[in-house]
Amino acid sequence: MRQSVYMEDLDAFSYREAVARKETVVLIPVGSIEQHGPHMPLNVDVLLSRAMAGQVAEELRGLVAAPVVYGYKSQQRSGGGNHLPGTTSLDAATIISIAKTLTLEFARHGARKIAFINGHFENYQFLYEGVDLALRELQLAGIEDMKVVLLSYWDFIDDATIAELYPDGFTGWDLEHGGVLETSLMLHLFPEKVDMAKVVDAPPAVMPNYDVLPVRPELTPESGCLSSAAAATADKGITLLKRARSAMSTALTSEFGLSGR
Ligand SMILES: [Zn+2]
Numbered sequence: 001m002r003q004s005v006y007m008e009d010l011d012a013f014s015y016r017e018a019v020a021r022k023e024t025v026v027l028i029p030v031g032s033i034e035q036h037g038p039h040m041p042l043n044v045d046v047l048l049s050r051a052m053a054g055q056v057a058e059e060l061r062g063l064v065a066a067p068v069v070y071g072y073k074s075q076q077r078s079g080g081g082n083h084l085p086g087t088t089s090l091d092a093a094t095i096i097s098i099a100k101t102l103t104l105e106f107a108r109h110g111a112r113k114i115a116f117i118n119g120h121f122e123n124y125q126f127l128y129e130g131v132d133l134a135l136r137e138l139q140l141a142g143i144e145d146m147k148v149v150l151l152s153y154w155d156f157i158d159d160a161t162i163a164e165l166y167p168d169g170f171t172g173w174d175l176e177h178g179g180v181l182e183t184s185l186m187l188h189l190f191p192e193k194v195d196m197a198k199v200v201d202a203p204p205a206v207m208p209n210y211d212v213l214p215v216r217p218e219l220t221p222e223s224g225c226l227s228s229a230a231a232a233t234a235d236k237g238i239t240l241l242k243r244a245r246s247a248m249s250t251a252l253t254s255e256f257g258l259s260g261r
Contacts, residue, residue: 042086
């Protein structure tokens with residue numbers, strides 16, 4: 001039996017050996033607990049970032065760290081807003097601290113190649129800051145060979161795939177919250193967690209090109225979704241997963257100078 005790529009499945013001794021191997025990339029999934037409409041659970045971003053990381057780890061023979069479950073506050077223009085029930089978020093300082101701490105922890109275990117696999121739009125800049133602070137600290141301690149890649153998985157869906165899967169036009173990744181991308185991936189990977197009968201088929205939300213605080217709740221559609229998931233299918237999920245897996249693996253193989261597999 002091949003060893004699991006998921007860190008939590010391993011015993012401490014197998015983990016210690018795997019993480020310290022020079023070629024091992026540690027992939028850290030980062031999600032959120034956030035409403036995803038009436039048709040999907042609160043942990044979509046955790047499930048999808050972890051599954052994406054698992055797929056890439058299979059290609060790279062890497063290790064998937066235990067996921068960061070909570071994320072940064074949902075923004076009204078990309079996640080419906082933090083006021084919505086179920087959405088449970090961390091302050092930016094906490095996310096920065098988590099990203100910094102995990103980078104330092106995996107460095108302590110011997111890892112020198114780390115990739116944060118982000119699954120929640122709003123996390124990105126705070127993960128970036130945490131990684132930057134960790135690298136500064138490592139460099140001051142004389143550790144110069146640590147390299148970290150930070151990515152959001154949807155950025156690996158190319159224009160040709162978007163044209164193929166969104167024949168009626170693409171609203172942009174920000175409005176895709178609870179839409180075709182996430183729902184299709186969930187239908188493929190976790191079909192038992194999706195109830196397509198509850199999808200609200202409404203036109204995409206119309207948001208201003210600026211933020212207002214406190215949020216005006218009436219700007220967010222009742223469903224909490226910013227675009228319709230009605231066109232989501234498991235087949236689209238298969239395509240999305242395959243293309244993202246391949247493009248992410250190529251990027252990480254190149255960035256980390258891994259030998260072809
Ligand atoms: Zn999401």
